[in-house]
Amino acid sequence: MLDFNNVTVRYDEAEDPAVDGLTMQIAKGEFVCVLGRSGAGKSTFIRTINGLQPLTGGSVTALGYELGGLDQKKLRQLRSEIGMIFQHFSLIPRMTVRQNVYTGRFGKRSSYRNYLGLFTEEEKQLTSYFLEEVGLLPYADRRVERLSGGQKQRVGIARAMVQEPSILLGDEPVASLDPTTSDHIFQLLRQLHEERELTTVINVHDVELAKKYASRIIGLKQGRLVFDGSPDDMSKADLDDIYE
Numbered sequence: 234m235l236d237f238n239n240v241t242v243r244y245d246e247a248e249d250p251a252v253d254g255l256t257m258q259i260a261k262g263e264f265v266c267v268l269g270r271s272g273a274g275k276s277t278f279i280r281t282i283n284g285l286q287p288l289t290g291g292s293v294t295a296l297g298y299e300l301g302g303l304d305q306k307k308l309r310q311l312r313s314e315i316g317m318i319f320q321h322f323s324l325i326p327r328m329t330v331r332q333n334v335y336t337g338r339f340g341k342r343s344s345y346r347n348y349l350g351l352f353t354e355e356e357k358q359l360t361s362y363f364l365e366e367v368g369l370l371p372y373a374d375r376r377v378e379r380l381s382g383g384q385k386q387r388v389g390i391a392r393a394m395v396q397e398p399s400i401l402l403g404d405e406p407v408a409s410l411d412p413t414t415s416d417h418i419f420q421l422l423r424q425l426h427e428e429r430e431l432t433t434v435i436n437v438h439d440v441e442l443a444k445k446y447a448s449r450i451i452g453l454k455q456g457r458l459v460f461d462g463s464p465d466d467m468s469k470a471d472l473d474d475i476y477e
């Protein structure tokens with residue numbers, strides 16, 4: 234499903250690489266949480282999966298395609314298979330909940346249809362279905378700027394899901410939310426992960442959330458893999474090593 238082969242990313246002028254020779258595979262159906270200190274390379278790693286982050290060395294293969302070697306059309310097609318949710322939601326505040334969720338379909342449609350805002354009956358139903366799944370159907374016509382942080386992230390999740398992705402990525406999706414809301418969001422993500430048979434990779438700062446919801450935990454430190462195992466395998470010493 235995802236294959237990382239000696240992946241290295243070095244930003245211009247940085248002394249050390251942000252991701253340093255990462256080699257591993259992620260299989261279909263895994264729910265992976267990525268842990269690490271601030272600056273450990275988690276966001277950079279996540280962004281290599283949808284081709285947002287150019288590599289300095291190595292290769293990433295997603296769904297059988299090596300990301301580095303794709304033309305624009307194929308890259309767009311592959312990206313439409315990969316949903317992403319963000320820490321700061323990345324929504325359009327003045328648009329309604331439903332309009333924001335529709336934008337998740339854009340990668341799957343012609344620019345012409347996007348420009349005219351033409352949506353098929355099936356796309357409308359899909360949008361309503363996921364708004365119901367995330368508990369926001371009653372808010373469908375409300376502007377996003379009038380929602381709470383937790384509700385905004387539910388919009389972000391619905392937007393990713395209408396894309397009908399096979400892979401779901403999350404870059405600190407609960408870092409701006411309180412602990413109870415964060416737990417509810419993870420519960421929802423895990424539920425959708427099972428229902429839609431996704432492969433999920435999420436960066437998270439909260440170790441307890443990772444232990445509760447992940448099937449596999451990856452620990453990064455200075456861009457290197459220092460832990461890779463199930464939540465049950467992760468000892469206090471492993472955690473100390475990741476965060477020291």
Ligand SMILES: Nc1ncnc2c1ncn2[C@@H]1O[C@H](COP(=O)(O)OP(=O)(O)OP(=O)(O)O)[C@@H](O)[C@H]1O
Binds near residue numbers: 271276
């Ligand atoms: N656009 C950039 N240009 C230069 N250096 C960058 C850039 N983005 C990240 N870095 C550096 O790369 C390293 C890894 O950053 P990254 O954002 O991937 O870490 P992170 O683990 O996601 O951190 P955080 O938890 O704070 O979001 C850091 O040293 C950071 O300063």
